[in-house]
Amino acid sequence: MTLREITPGNRGFLYLNSHPGGCAAAVDELWERTPAPTGPATSDGPVALVIGSSAGYGLAATVAALRTYGMRGLGIAFEAPETDRRTASAGWYRTARTAELAGPDGGFAFLNAxxxxAAAKEEALDHLAARYGKVDYLVYSVAAPRRTDPGTGEVHHSVIKPLGGPYRAKTLQFDGDTPLVGSLELAPATDAERDATVQVMGGADWQLWIDALTDRGLVRDGFHTVALTYVGSDLTAPIYRAGTIGAAKQHLEDTARRLQKGLAPLGGRAHTVVAGAAVTQASTAIPSIALYTSLLHAVLHDGFQSTAQQATALWQQLTGAAPLQLDEEQRIRLDGWEMDDKVQAAVHERWAAATTDTLAELADTAWFRSQVGRLYGWDVPGADYAAPVETTVAWPTTG
Structure with missing residues (x-):
C-alpha cells in the first residue's frame, strides 16, 4: 500500500502526476458512454489486437470492443510505472481499470511493451497463438515521439514542423488560469527530420505487425486491420496535413493500400480511419490544435463527437453492422461532423476574430483545459482529490 497526497504538478498542458482514482473514473465514464452489449455474452467472440490501447482512440476502441461486442484479445501499450518521485503514467492506471471492467474471465489481456x-511482437503473437489461434481485427493507434528500427537499431525522432516554408499561426496559451491568444512561428523541417517523422509515425511498424501475423498464420479469414489518421481543417493544415505529421500520415495511408493488396488473397482488408478532432495527449503537443479544438467545441457543443461515439461508429462498420463509409482514397471517414461545410465556416469566422479580448466569447477554453486535465485523471467528476490515494497499482496479468 502506498497512500500518497498528490497534486497535478502541471506546467501548461504537461502534467507530472496522474491521479489513479481520476483515471479509473474517466474509464468508468467512457464505459458508460459506450453502448451496452448487442447480444448475449459468448465465450468465443471475435479476437481483436489493439496496439496503443491505453489512451485516446485506442482506449475507446478497446472499451467498445469489450463493452459492446464482448471481444477477446490483447491490448498493447507502453506505460511508465510509479517511481519515488512520480505516480505511474495515466495510461497505466487506465489500463488497470479497463482490465477490471473486462473481468477476470473476459478473455482480454494487456501487455506493457x-x-x-521485435520482442513485443514475439510476446504478443505467442500469447495470441496460445490463447486464441487467430485474430479477426487489428486496430493500430500508436502515438510516440521516437521509434527504434528493429532491423537497424537506428533511433528515429519525430518533429512537428511545417514543410517548405515557415509556419506562423495563432495559439492558445494560459497565463495561470487566464487563456490567451498567442502567436507562434516554426521553421520548416529538413528532409532528414521529415524522413525521421515518417519512420516514427508512418506505416512501417503497422506493416511489420501484419507481416508478423501472416508469417505466423494468425490471420483469420475476413481479417480487417485499420490504423488511425486525421485530416482536419485547412486552418491547421500547414502544421498537420501539409507538415511532417502529414507526410507520416500519407505514408500510413499508402501502407494501407499496400496491405490491402497483400491481404486480399487471404480474404482480409486494410484501411486507415480518419477520426475527428479530439483532446488527446498527442494532439496537445501540436501548435494551434488547442485553439482550433476550443473553437470547434464552441461551435458544436453537444455535436462534438467523443472518442466513445467515434469508436462505436468504427466497430459498427468493421463488424458489418453498418456499411463502410469510404472516401475516394478508400479511407473510413468518422469526421463528417467536424468537416461539415457550415461547421468549418463558423470555425473560420471565429478563428479570424480570436484575440485574447474576444476569446471568452468565441472558444470553450475552460472545456479544453478541463479535457487536458482529464487525460491525467484530474478534473474528473467522482474522484476525491483532497484525500490521500493509493498510487501503487499492479499492471494486469496477461494470464
Missing part, C-alpha cells in the same frame, strides 16, 4: 520492438 514497446510495440515498435
Amino acid at each position: 514497446d510495440a515498435f520492438s
Whole structure:
C-alpha cells in the first residue's frame, strides 16, 4: 500500500502526476458512454489486437470492443510505472481499470511493451497463438515521439514542423488560469527530420505487425486491420496535413493500400480511419490544435463527437453492422461532423476574430483545459482529490 497526497504538478498542458482514482473514473465514464452489449455474452467472440490501447482512440476502441461486442484479445501499450518521485503514467492506471471492467474471465489481456520492438511482437503473437489461434481485427493507434528500427537499431525522432516554408499561426496559451491568444512561428523541417517523422509515425511498424501475423498464420479469414489518421481543417493544415505529421500520415495511408493488396488473397482488408478532432495527449503537443479544438467545441457543443461515439461508429462498420463509409482514397471517414461545410465556416469566422479580448466569447477554453486535465485523471467528476490515494497499482496479468 502506498497512500500518497498528490497534486497535478502541471506546467501548461504537461502534467507530472496522474491521479489513479481520476483515471479509473474517466474509464468508468467512457464505459458508460459506450453502448451496452448487442447480444448475449459468448465465450468465443471475435479476437481483436489493439496496439496503443491505453489512451485516446485506442482506449475507446478497446472499451467498445469489450463493452459492446464482448471481444477477446490483447491490448498493447507502453506505460511508465510509479517511481519515488512520480505516480505511474495515466495510461497505466487506465489500463488497470479497463482490465477490471473486462473481468477476470473476459478473455482480454494487456501487455506493457514497446510495440515498435521485435520482442513485443514475439510476446504478443505467442500469447495470441496460445490463447486464441487467430485474430479477426487489428486496430493500430500508436502515438510516440521516437521509434527504434528493429532491423537497424537506428533511433528515429519525430518533429512537428511545417514543410517548405515557415509556419506562423495563432495559439492558445494560459497565463495561470487566464487563456490567451498567442502567436507562434516554426521553421520548416529538413528532409532528414521529415524522413525521421515518417519512420516514427508512418506505416512501417503497422506493416511489420501484419507481416508478423501472416508469417505466423494468425490471420483469420475476413481479417480487417485499420490504423488511425486525421485530416482536419485547412486552418491547421500547414502544421498537420501539409507538415511532417502529414507526410507520416500519407505514408500510413499508402501502407494501407499496400496491405490491402497483400491481404486480399487471404480474404482480409486494410484501411486507415480518419477520426475527428479530439483532446488527446498527442494532439496537445501540436501548435494551434488547442485553439482550433476550443473553437470547434464552441461551435458544436453537444455535436462534438467523443472518442466513445467515434469508436462505436468504427466497430459498427468493421463488424458489418453498418456499411463502410469510404472516401475516394478508400479511407473510413468518422469526421463528417467536424468537416461539415457550415461547421468549418463558423470555425473560420471565429478563428479570424480570436484575440485574447474576444476569446471568452468565441472558444470553450475552460472545456479544453478541463479535457487536458482529464487525460491525467484530474478534473474528473467522482474522484476525491483532497484525500490521500493509493498510487501503487499492479499492471494486469496477461494470464
